[in-house]
Amino acid sequence: MTDTAAAPKKSGGIRDLGKMFGGGQSSLRQFGILGALIVIILFFEVATGGQTLKPGNVINIVNQNAYVLILAIGMVMVIIAGHIDLSVGSVAAFTGIVVAIAMNRGGLPWWLGVLIGLGIGAVVGAWQGFWVAYVGVPAFIVTLAGMLIFRGANQFIGNATTEPVKDDVFLQIGGGYLPDPDLGLPYNVPTLILGLVAVALVVFAEFRGRARRRKVGAEAVPLWVSLVKVVLLAAVILFAAFLFAGGRVGTSFPIPGVILVALVVIYAFVTNNTVTGRHIYSVGGNWHAAELSGVKIKRINFFVMMNMSILAAVAGMVFISRSAASGPGDGTSWELDAIAAVFIGGAAVSGGIGTVIGSIVGGLVIAVLNNGLQLLGVSSDRVQIIKGLVLLLAVGIDVWSKRSGGRSIIARFSRPKKVSATDDNMTYPLNRPLVEPGDSAESSSRPSSTTPNA
């Protein structure tokens, strides 16, 4: 322990692979969820006799779940900041009916409809953000109220009936595919190009990151880890590209999927790399400390609530576009699907922990589960029971593994027992000496009278 700092850490590739999720302490947990997703996919692939990974089915999964996954992006930010949003389903439905009526009866062009939809999301979000951030009403209450208000508003405006959506361009948002030029190939070329571009970006990002890290002389991830990671990711992307490209003629990678991927990339960047993203994590992790570090907490809370409603508006528009109509029952219980996705994806109920990518993976776990069980002919009552149990199990394992040492279950099984045994002792306040013996033990046992009654 004389100069541990200079010695490069001999961590295995598993930990480094966890950095695919942006590193940090929750990455291992998310790595576990990704593993679970793969296991579930393989299970259903076998159980359904190869039905799960058929192009048509995969396209179906994306189409049916894009809007919930879009909600999960906003929801994870809300939950990281330590709040919750129960109103997203109602807000999506409210946006949907207004946009549908504006285009259908008002004759507005599709782009104006989209702008109006986004505007509604912003206004609704500002309303809820105002109550949460500036008045200080708990988000649970504000959005519970919002859930009622905007559900009612949907039915009030739409007269509790269904409004059709007919604009051809608008219908592409939720129901369209990448263009399918007839080149005489069994595959959709634009989808393949998209896949290749994605692979190129992954390779570029990985090796640029390596170069940057080398420049500051930071601990370098072993080359083989980078290679394995790139090859694995590229393989997955290309496999998916061929799946999506290989469907029946006229189908390819769906537009909702494109919107989703774009949003994931943008929001993963915002949460990981921007000041705003950092502030969201700090508010959720310890808002007292954040406030004393100059973070404008109210502004952050306002932002996450507003952003959530805007994304709910996007989800609402994708949905009415896909179903070519807006109805009074749209978006029912979407909030619960989104929240479940976020928690399965590794977010903490107490805030401060969670990632966009993790939530998407969590959402895909639910999506594949839904789809696979349906393919197997399991009735919807039992599907619900199974989904509930999966949520409980995922979070339960997380809580359990945290209590017994703050490590993920995957890490527990993938490391020698000895290591986790020492880590078990590191739960504060009986912090055992890690580098400075006796040091922290003293702090834990000072009589409480040393604390001024500030």
Next chain:
Amino acid sequence: MVDAPFILEMRGITKRFPGVIALDDVTLRVRAGEIHSICGENGAGKSTLMKVLSGVYGYGTYEGDIVWEGEVARFRDIRQSEAAGIVIIHQELALIPELSITENIFLGNEPKTPFGSIDWSTARLRARELLQRVGLRDDPDTQIKNIGVGKQQLVEIAKALNKNVKLLILDEPTAALNENDSQHLLGLIRDLRDKGVTSIMISHKLNEIEAISNSITIIRDGHTVESLDVKADGVDEDRIIRGMVGRTLENRFPEHDGSGIGDVFFEVRNWTVQHPLTTERLVAKNSHFTVRRGEVVGFAGLMGAGRTELAMSIFGQSYGTVLSGEIYKDGQEIKVPNVAAAIKHGIAYVSEDRKALGLNLLDDIKTSVVSAKLSKIAPAGVVDDLQEREISENYRKELRIKTPTVDEGVNKLSGGNQQKVVLAKWMFTDPDLLILDEPTRGIDVGAKTEIYGIIRKLAESGAGVILISSELPELLGVADRIYTIFEGTITSEIRAKDADPETLMKSMTSDKKKDAA
């Protein structure tokens, strides 16, 4: 009084925590029907001793004997000690604000009707009697939140009386009270003594101790220093102080001769701050102080004196309501309505509670280091992770933070290293004025010495440093100039080399302005 038998004897009490001995062979003897005070600096072990006595640290977790009314007592929890007649009233009152006086008095101890439901009429009747005994004329149906802290204290005592208390332990009973309420409370404790209730009082207010106590036990660093009989030994405040601080300064502080000290650049005038909840209470009263460039200014004061409150109110009004006052920096008045403004004006505040207020324990080291001035490495709102790593890496080396990598979570670090991360976080904001609130609390001697070195280095680089500390040797060893604070008032200003623990303690325990120099 001298002849009265001992109602309580604590013999050779030793209480160990992992790595620390909080109490080492402590002896306390209390005679029946007296008021016995326990004195000692913050962290001396007073509260731990009372927790042993009241069963919070139950039988078996300590060594030594508690002899209560002539028999060895083995309290396993608070209920057992209360059943024996020992009741402790903590500094933070254990009353429920939303419940009425009656409901609070009988909480957990409710009189029952024959049918098993609560007999409220009996309860109310008895509450009225008890309130009369403590001299409170309020309606027993009043909610606790609607009466002042002074009266709440009396309700606590009424609650204790209801339990047939024989020994009443009061931990800092007057810390939150104004002069009138304090006098009333002390009078009541005297009355109770005359009616046969023995009291143990922990207090930092030496004048009160001197006025009310029959005998005094002084504890220092977990040892009993002495037991004094107030009348027979002719005890006065000076005598108590000598007992409390009598220890030698070790040579673990960096050398400094005051040569690098420049002009006054930071000045606070007429600073008056209101308590956030109790509006009649002022935590800072017309405070005025200055800081020079290159100077370490010490703030000395006992628990609850208002040092933290003063510092936080200056740091972007993070505490209470500032009623009046101006801040001048480099001769110009500056406005500091929030923390962001404070950071912009070059003020940094390192909190005394690094876990609750200083760090996001979910973060890793590099994220924490840059968190107070992210804009510095994020010109367009996008954090430059390369610079982040480089900067935190530099601080890791400069401050010798013991960690394999800056990717490590701060919750994995020891107290001393966490504190270094917090220091790095605030050094990163390029502060002109760095306020350090108990920067060495709960960290070991080695790390302390390192932190003293960092403090002196910061001062030498031209920053002003305010050092708030409960450890007098630390203040005397590190600071150039010291202000003493008592109940929100700055009572004296003294150059560190002219000061000694006794004079400081005197000004920290009374607001009589003494010519300390």
